[in-house]
Amino acid sequence: MDRPSWAPVDVDLDRPSVARVYDYYLGGSHNFAADRAFGEQVLSVMPAVAALARSNRAFLRRAVRELARQGIRQFLDLGSGIPTVGNVHEVIADAGIDDARVVYVDHDPVAVAHSRAILADTPGTAVVAGDLRDPAEVLAQPLVQDVVDFSRPVAFLLVAVLHFVPDELRPADIVAGYAAAGVPGSHVVLSHAGLDRPLTPAEEDAYQMYRKSPTPLILRSKDEVAALLGDLTLLEPGVVATHAWRPDGDEEPPAEGNAIGSAAVARKD
Structure with missing residues (x-):
């Protein structure tokens, strides 16, 4: 295949x-042929995965929109992937907000390079190469420190990523590490694969x-997801199926039995 100009040569x-x-x-x-081939393998045995991904993205939109309505203007998107198809800066722009700042963080060199190309002319955004599993390292990055004012509330987005962090790496400590950097009024937005049935x-x-x-996947129950948020205060309706977090009526809920993820937004008091 032809290598795009933005793709690092060592990837x-x-x-x-x-x-x-x-x-x-x-x-x-x-995405590339290898990504599409893997995706098609998964879809061949579970076609609902694509709808579930869209449901997860819809949750991100609703959560960001709600926090922006509350006055949050700083968003740190951890494990952001490639910021396309309704990502954070687009949600904020659609809300008519022009003073927000969004930092996308990912460890995938292709995702980082592509994100930088996509966002080169988008004001109020930045892209950082970093491993979300090391909050201290991510938060210390000069670009993060330049863009985010940690004396004001921040939204830490951990959307569809912690299910790739095994228990031995203590995902609850990762959440706590980011939350500790935020002043009261900061929030953690989290969604996670898993379910409470076989x-x-x-x-x-x-x-x-x-x-x-x-990148192996780890499934966690709603109770386990709630535990990741520690002593943060859950916003209503708490930890629920991803599509059920403050639905706005503009999306179809997954078919019965296909809700295999949960989501929550929590505040630091």
Whole structure:
């Protein structure tokens, strides 16, 4: 295949990337043949995955819109992937807000390079290469410090990423590390794969594909997701199925039995 000019030469484009597979599920164009092939393998056993990805993106839109309505103007999107198809800066622009700042953070070199190309002429945005699993390292990045004023509330977005962090890396401590950097009035926005029932055979097949991928997936129940948020104060309606967090009527809920993720927004008091 022809290598795009923005793709780093040392990145193997024949190896699927979680960020680019997700972009494929969303109907985006920022993915490669290996990403599409992996995505199609998953979709062949569980076609609902694409709808679930769109439901997750709709949750991101609703959460960002709600926090912007409350006056939050700083968003740190951790494990952001490729910022296309309804991402944070687009939601804010659609709300008519022109003084917000958004920092996208990802460790995938292709996602970072592509994000920088996409956002080169977008004011109020920045892209940082960093591993969300190390809050201290991410928060210390000069560009993060330049763009985000940590004396004012910040929204830390951990959307569809912590299910790639195993228990031994203490995901609750990761959440706490970011929350500790925010002043009162800061928020954590979180969504996560998992469910409170046994997997169906199709779900088990899709799950095993991700378990064997370069970025294995970890499923967690709603109670386990709530525990990740520690002593932060949950906004209503708490930890719920992703599509059920303050639905606005402009999306179809997943078919019965297909709600395999949960979401929540929590505030630091």
